[in-house]
Amino acid sequence: MSNTTISQQFAQFITTLSFETLPPALIEQAKIRILDSLATAIAARDLPVPAIAAALVGDNRGRATIIGQARTVPAIDAALVNATLVNGRSQDDFLCKSHPGAVTLPAALALAEQEDTSGAELIAAVILGYEIVGRVYLGGPGMVSKFRATGVAGTIAAAAAAARVLKLDAEQTSHALGCAAVFASGFGAGFLTGTAEVKLNVGMACRNGVSAALLARGGATASPLAFEGEAGFYSAMAGTLDDIQYATQGLGERYLLEETVYKEFPVCIFVQTPMTLARELISQRPLPADTTSRITVTVSPSTYAFPGFTNVAPFKSSLHAKVSARFCVAAALLDKPIDDYAFYEHFDAADVLALAERIDLVIDPASKDRVTVSITDGNGSRALEGIEGETLLSSSDKVIAKFRRLTSPILGPKTETVLRDVLRLEHLPNLHDLTALLRD
Template identity: 35%
Template sequence: MTVATHLALWALGLADDDVPDEVRDAACRQLLDGVGTAVAAARTGAGGPAVTVAGLLGGPRRAAVIGSTGPKLSAPAAAFANGALVHALDYDGTHPAGVVHATAPVLAAAFAAGQEARATGREVLLASVAGLEAVCRIAAAAPHAFHARGLHATGMAGVFGAALASARLLGLDVQQTVHALGIAGSSSSGLLECLNTGAETKLLHPGSAAAGGMLAAWLARAGATGPDTVFEGEFGFYRAFTGRSVAPHQVIGGLGERWELPDITVKQYPCCELIHASLRAAATAAAQMAEAGLGPDDVESVKVAVPKESIPLVGTPDKAAPRSVYEAKFSLAWSVAAMLVDGSVDVDTYAEGCTRRTAPAELAQRVRISTIRCDGPAVSAPGELTVRFRGGRRLRVDEPGLTEVPDEVVTAKFHANAGGTTSDSELLAAKLRALGTVSRIGPLIELTAKIAAPRG
């Protein structure tokens, strides 16, 4: 039995009793967080071109876009816009082992397909659980292998999770779902060259994955076929994109018994998660500097240590002087400097024009980056930061790697992304936390539009 067949059988057969409470809660937490990041993007205009183009794609108008008061779109078009919005601020969570943003493509496809199918919240939740778990496993089977080749793991693996979620919600049988996965493999894409130029291509990848996965499900339902050996075949996903073979058990081993989904993080900062541990260390340093009456002008140099796998993405010398908002989000030196200057890093840190700020730009040139050994995923590495001050004083801060974000922090982040706590944002948060009890997904999308609308 192929990997695709295993995934199809498991995803279509997944029932309430098969999902432990902690997995269900983790899925709801990710959907809450993802909707929040999409609403924040809609409020601030991030991802605007994707939303504009989605509205031009035509087709039966059956699905609304998160945070949009515009007319409904075809489900694939809505999925494309939703995926781009969830990821537009680079504020959605990451699965550490695969270094993949699982939530954006799966949420986008599940919410769009759920509207088209008039599915219950329970069905959307189960479809999301299947899609999220699949994306995590597919990416984690080849950790860092995609990024090493300049490929975005989210675009590469996300299309399969979107296909599984769509297949379940649209009523495909097992064989059709296997075909959908096979077709989806030919839509795997996402080049990281944008990180070398400041372009925003990366935010489009989850949208393309969501739309590609849904189109694969549509095609399979219409009779199109795809290779069932899409993962392990001679010209399959792993050999073609990583140059290596991946044994089936690396993807499906313990499927339904050992869960990867709960390991998806909730981001504390709207930038590349490879920077986060260093930012936590910089936050501690900034607080201690303030207590001692020291400011950025007193800093002679800053040394930051990260795993070698992080350097090409966030730590090369040219990244110390970002040219755009997106480059700033992938600049370890600039982001650490911004934290030391401001004492905090949030959505406003990466506002349009941020790279023209003098203080972080000058301090970023005094940041030196070294490497540390990390036996696990690079995003789980600790933060090690040393600040040397003029006159010889020295401050060393060590922060642990990934830490669990408490539920109250997740909720506070959601309300901040919604533009503040209101009765509508509280209602939406409550319904997303209890998605399995919601009768229809459509009214939730309508509520996001109300929240994202400009306030008088």
């Protein structure tokens, strides 16, 4: 049993990790994660939620880039806006119930510009952010679905990435993580109503994490028992200390970034696997033209409990529909363009809504991550089963293709230059040429 606290163990890991000792395959995966986050951010530049976040920044000026804008702003402001950009399309990556790219890359990138950080150190900061977002969740999985993991664990991950870029020492980093634990917040009510606050929560998580690191650099302190203490993070967020050993178990022996899930469709992660199975079923045999088909989607209790998974029409916004298993599976079964962001603006499509009414959502109490989609029609019954997320692990080729598809209409010829720079990121002495390409 270690005599050091969770925040102290995290801080020691964050401050002592050497880029030179990282496995080459992990570095390659980290660059692909960065590329994926940049893809979704660039493609989201005209969406309303990032515009709301950018309006809050006002006329503030600093050294950090807002993706898609000509101006530069203070790091905490860039972190806020860029996090809403990465998360804006609901197409960013996923790990341990959080969207790690949306909170770690904007935090690290904003401060890297300010601090003249190298590409290698940016990679290390991102790897550490992914590690902490996952480990914070593993120490208290009961926080979901009471709280939104990205808003809660993500705040601490952003602080971890920021602390690394700022070169805080172990004591300062422990204080940064403790402050971030206090600043953490967020729940999923907006998924039930299709409103903007759940998207803005991602931006605030990133901003709060960066703020925690900057405050720690300025002398702010936090309880060394911020996580496991009687009145600490896990007591508040998870309601129990039963799982806290998993927060640090095997720290440094495996890297959670390698377990990150890729999102092809711009919808909630919890409907990605049912949609994939549904699409595969109709590729084998399309639905008959009559209206007698009955579809059943069977999932684990935790998936069923995610806010919005059981949403039904009338839908109030595209977000309201994009978390609905019934709407998304119906769209997949009807062979709609489910990989096209613009499709979800048609959340009142009559044929999709009619089929959605014939979809039953069922809980399998014994399942932790199994998903089954079955169809019963005049030709009998057929079903496919999968493990949640198993078809969503990314390859470099998939992400590079996604990057080109999402960004080339916006970046034009700069697309290949950005791609080249990210794929050789560890060789860049600083990020200024790369971030200049990301500005409008």
